Amino acid sequence: MAATRLRFKEVLKYIAVLAFIPAIAAAGSLVFDEQRHILVSLAVAAAALGVFFLGYEKKQVGTRRLVVTAIMTSLCLFGRFIPVIKPVAALVILTGVYLGCETGFLTGALTALISNFWFGQGPWTAFMMLALGLVGFFSGALSKVLIKNRPLLIVFGAVCGAAYSMIMDVWTVLWYAKGFSPKLYLAAVGTSIPYLLSYCVSNVVFLVILSKPVGDKLMRVKIKYGV
Amino acid sequence: MAAIDVRGLTFKYPLCEKAAIEDISFTAAEGETMLVCGEGGSGKSTLLRCLKRELIPNGELSGKVLIAGKDRDTLEPGESACLVGFVGQDCEQQMVTDKVWHELAFGPESIGLDKNTIAVRVAETAAYFGIYDKLSKPTASLSGGEKQLLTLASVMIMQPRVLLLDEPCSQLDPLASRQLAETVARLCREQAVTVMIAEHRFEHILPFADRVMRLEKGRLSFCENRSEALKRAAEDEALLRAMPAPVRIFSGLSGEGECPCDTAGARRFVRETFDNSVRSLEIDEKALSANKALELKNVTFRYEREGKDIIDGLDLEVSEGECLALLGANGSGKSTALGLISGALKAQTGSIRIFGKKLKDYKNNSLYQGTLSMLPQDVTALFTQNSVKEELEASHITEIPFGLEKLLERHPYDLSGGERQLLALAKVLAREPKILLLDEPTKSLDAASTDRLCEIIRSLKQKGMTVLTVSHDTEFCAEVSDRCAVFFSGRLSEPAATIKVLGENRYFTTASSLITRDRYDGALTVEDTVRICNMNRRL
Amino acid sequence: MRRIRDMHPLSVTVFFVCVTMLAMSVSHPAVTAASLVLSMLLFTVLKGAKSIRTHILILIFFIIFTLINPVISHKGSTVLFMVNDTPVTLESLLYGLNAAAGLCSVFYWVFSFSAVMDSERMLCVFGLISPRAALVASCSIRYLTLIKAQYRRTKLSMRAIGLYTDGNIIDLIRGNMRVFSSVIGWALENGIATADSMAARGCGSTKRTAFSVKKFRLGDGIFMAAALMLSALCVACSALGSLKITFYPKTVLAPADAAGFIGIASFILLAVMPSAIETGVKLKWRRSMSEV
Incomplete structure (x- = not known):
């Protein structure tokens, strides 16, 4: 009984989060005029983050899990200082896969928030938090499949890299043009292809190298210290 | 009413057949200081953790624990956190936040005190521990000793009645451990806090400990007041080895009456009991080899372009087959010098020659293949694998050394300090070096592991290994080194025979040397002292 | 009145969010x-003479942003001139100019915000929304310094063998x-010690107080209320x-x-x-200093 209720809640959670992205576009184009797209999308991103953080506040989370989350976040932060190829998303993915959706989301979102203290804080922070958080969330959601199947994990990493880049392109367009226009979006995707490739390559490379050592260490923490 | 009342405490880790601690009962009165001693794995740490509800490890627990008359298990969560304070090994790891004021406020915040109370507590605690001027500083900017004080202060801000310290000095240098011990003594005296300290080196703690508890394989062998415990120690070889020099000397000479536990007492005992007709032991002076293993000339190094020179015109010659110890205060450049010699850091000026060949002429890592290798201060830095076996395989070790066979399946982080050191040493020696560099090798080792390390170094020396060690531990230097040199402001003093350096220095010296000074010459170790005193026994 | 950087982080954040x-x-x-x-x-x-480099950087951005639009968008009725048979229009140039001014001003607001808020003040605001996530964030900032140091130490140790x-x-x-592999192991194992030290000090036993050395004063309240009211007014007029x-x-x-x-x-x-507040405070200080 308890198990089914938990499942139902999990599914609800997935739907809630999944619904946010189309909501950004839909609500923006239907309800408001073109000029407000950026405000709407920011509001939605902020709301999504707010819902998550308030939910997180209510949950029972062990101190050890808190600290392990903090450590994975700071390893990601550390990774963001490496030039050109960055292990950030790969680490967020591994965190999600081994420690679950919530920890994955939190690690991604906080990495974006904190690293922008050095790389520049601004309205785009909310967008980055959501994008990177979702990478962690989905890796947690697909954990059962990804944990056993390494090639799939690597493909997933490449997809995440592309998705992250394309979500951030939405932001670029909204920011410049205020309203969303498919033509500008294609142009933005086109100009950001080098970034897209660098994200994909970084994720693939680092998942190949890191998945075993990081995975082993996270498993040990999970088993020995009951995180 | 006792501050701590423990009845029949037993604890078993999951998947273990034997209990980690078994049927332990004792009481401690308010304001009492209890020293908990025992070898690694005797259950000291488990016992302390079982007294604090938040830290009880996973496993089977039975028995009753009363703290200030209340059952540990029925306390309110906040009350339980306040009543018992806990300080662990590594102060760096126990800090949570990045600002000093926030670190102090962390505990009160966690138990939901109101903001005004928190402000008052932070203010008074910072003032009492003398860190008020550091409140707005980042915790990273504090020195090692200050960090340990802050850790203690941020536990004491919860106003605990009982303070548990689990090897608080193991990561500290002698100066900082003494400062910590003094602060704890002050807390007992002025605040009537009940203290339990588990420690494997207790020369600073023994003088103010009221009682000594001895654990052996998870069982309580005794819990007595200090003078009684010192008497019992005379028959307990393992415990005796861990005791400070005055106690070991007294017991080694089968002294009668009250056992001294400080230098002054031991000096009085030696003066009143023994003659000084024989002033010194014969010393078999070993001539140094003419071949130089290491030559440093006018080496200068700084970390930053605008920084100050950490190493400033360093000259040093180490002969083949000798063991040279470098002494010096924290930050005097000892470890940096090792970094330069090992080639991990690059000197800005000067020349470093290894076996006559310039350091930079060792191309392609050839320096580390059969010439030189270094054991770092923090040996965990060398561990990347999931078990001892994998670690050894990663270093291509086929013949398992140092009795590591028993530990093959263990995770490197599950080993004790001494075992970790042996594993790291095995990895370092797998490179078959001719020169071995050691950076603080005895830090966080217990007495038995230190003895083991000394033995290994001596046997390596016999095989012709050149050893260069940096250490705060003068007892260790006295045991293994042929010559010593003292670091000061980036330079080294002229290296001289250990017996001369430690025999003449007042502060960089051993307790035995201070005890026998003016009466005998060159008695640096407890064994030397016992030998020379026996030669001077009054008839 | 106090300087902006001494004001309560909440009201400063509210102001900058509104204006941006x-x-x-x-x-x-x-x-x-x-x-x-x-x-x-x-x-x-806020920055004084140190702001010149930023001004130059933003000027370059301004020019680029202004010119992007006429290059990619050819809408508009007033043709200025033709390049390769495509028209460059006055309207699209004006649009670019207006968008560039808006974007560059956002840059300036954001930079000013960073100048008055350090990570500690930012986390203080974040802590009002989610004390627990803010705690995780402040832990990870601390761990970042530790990890950097450990990475350096480990590199030296490994190099020496x-x-x-x-x-x-x-x-x-x-x-x-x-x-990296060694550092990850080190960080996770040592993190458990941190977690135990937190638990020992009552972390997780009840709801956390968000203590801060900053106090929300009357001035902060007035500033925040003014920011909210003026923004609301502007939004209302815009909605009309x-x-x-x-x-x-x-x-x-x-x-x-x-x-x-x-x-x-x-x-x-x-x-x-x-x-106005910054300048006012500066003048007031200068006056009171000269009286002394």
């Missing part, structure tokens, strides 16, 4: 122009991976359609009416507030 959102969404040229000028003024007041070399790229990558501008096919500004005037005035008042 308005600068991003209202495209009336009077508002964008005022936003650009006043944000530049604030940044200069020949496990890390930077001879060629393969060795370099292999060495760094070895170091008085701050509307259309660029295509012809540039048309909403007719000037009372609502439009109030909207623009409230935005200017809002945007000038921090610079």
Whole structure:
């Protein structure tokens, strides 16, 4: 009984989060005029983050899990200082896969928030938090499949890299043009292809190298210290 | 009413057949200081953790624990956190936040005190521990000793009645451990806090400990007041080895009456009991080899372009087959010098020659293949694998050394300090070096592991290994080194025979040397002292 | 009154969020122009002579942003000239100019915000939303310094037994991976000690107090209320359609009416507030110092 209720809640959670992205576009184009797209999308991103953080506040989370989350976040932060190829998303993915959706989301979102203290804080922070958080969330959601199947994990990493880049392109367009226009979006995707490739390559490379050592260490923490 | 009342405490880790601690009962009165001693794995740490509800490890627990008359298990969560304070090994790891004021406020915040109370507590605690001027500083900017004080202060801000310290000095240098011990003594005296300290080196703690508890394989062998415990120690070889020099000397000479536990007492005992007709032991002076293993000339190094020179015109010659110890205060450049010699850091000026060949002429890592290798201060830095076996395989070790066979399946982080050191040493020696560099090798080792390390170094020396060690531990230097040199402001003093350096220095010296000074010459170790005193026994 | 950087982080954040959102969404040229000028003024007041490099950087951005639109968008009715048979129109140039002013002013607001808020003040605001996530964030900032130091130490240790070399790229990558692997293990194991120390001090036993050395004073309240009221006023006027501008096919500004005037005035008042406070405080200090 308890198990089914938990499942139902999990599914609800997935739907809630999944619904946010189309909501950004839909609500923006239907309800408001073109000029407000950026405000709407920011509001939605902020709301999504707010819902998550308030939910997180209510949950029972062990101190050890808190600290392990903090450590994975700071390893990601550390990774963001490496030039050109960055292990950030790969680490967020591994965190999600081994420690679950919530920890994955939190690690991604906080990495974006904190690293922008050095790389520049601004309205785009909310967008980055959501994008990177979702990478962690989905890796947690697909954990059962990804944990056993390494090639799939690597493909997933490449997809995440592309998705992250394309979500951030939405932001670029909204920011410049205020309203969303498919033509500008294609142009933005086109100009950001080098970034897209660098994200994909970084994720693939680092998942190949890191998945075993990081995975082993996270498993040990999970088993020995009951995180 | 006792501050701590423990009845029949037993604890078993999951998947273990034997209990980690078994049927332990004792009481401690308010304001009492209890020293908990025992070898690694005797259950000291488990016992302390079982007294604090938040830290009880996973496993089977039975028995009753009363703290200030209340059952540990029925306390309110906040009350339980306040009543018992806990300080662990590594102060760096126990800090949570990045600002000093926030670190102090962390505990009160966690138990939901109101903001005004928190402000008052932070203010008074910072003032009492003398860190008020550091409140707005980042915790990273504090020195090692200050960090340990802050850790203690941020536990004491919860106003605990009982303070548990689990090897608080193991990561500290002698100066900082003494400062910590003094602060704890002050807390007992002025605040009537009940203290339990588990420690494997207790020369600073023994003088103010009221009682000594001895654990052996998870069982309580005794819990007595200090003078009684010192008497019992005379028959307990393992415990005796861990005791400070005055106690070991007294017991080694089968002294009668009250056992001294400080230098002054031991000096009085030696003066009143023994003659000084024989002033010194014969010393078999070993001539140094003419071949130089290491030559440093006018080496200068700084970390930053605008920084100050950490190493400033360093000259040093180490002969083949000798063991040279470098002494010096924290930050005097000892470890940096090792970094330069090992080639991990690059000197800005000067020349470093290894076996006559310039350091930079060792191309392609050839320096580390059969010439030189270094054991770092923090040996965990060398561990990347999931078990001892994998670690050894990663270093291509086929013949398992140092009795590591028993530990093959263990995770490197599950080993004790001494075992970790042996594993790291095995990895370092797998490179078959001719020169071995050691950076603080005895830090966080217990007495038995230190003895083991000394033995290994001596046997390596016999095989012709050149050893260069940096250490705060003068007892260790006295045991293994042929010559010593003292670091000061980036330079080294002229290296001289250990017996001369430690025999003449007042502060960089051993307790035995201070005890026998003016009466005998060159008695640096407890064994030397016992030998020379026996030669001077009054008839 | 106190300087902006000494004010409570909450009211500072509320101000900057309001002003940045308005600068991003209202495209009336009077508002964008005022936003650009006043944000530049604030940044200069805050940073003094050190602001020159930023000004040059933003000027370059301004030119690029202005020119992008006429290059990719050829809408509009007034053709200025033809390049390769494609028209460059006045409307699209104006649109680019207006968008560039808006974007650059957002940069200035954001930079000023960073100048008055350090990570500690930021986390103080974050802690109001989610104390627990803020705790995780502040832990990870602390751990970042520790990890950096440990990475350096581990590299030296490994180098000294020949496990890390930077001879060629393969060795370099292999060495760094070895170091990284060791550091991850170290961080996770030591993190457990941190977690125990937190639990020992009652973390997780009840709801946390968000203690901070900063106090929310009357001045902070007034500043925040003023920021909220002025923004609300501006939003209301904008919602009435008085701050509307259309660029295509012809540039048309909403007719000037009372609502439009109030909207623009409230935005200017809002945007000038921090610079005025900064300057006022500076003058007051200078006067009181000369009296001493």
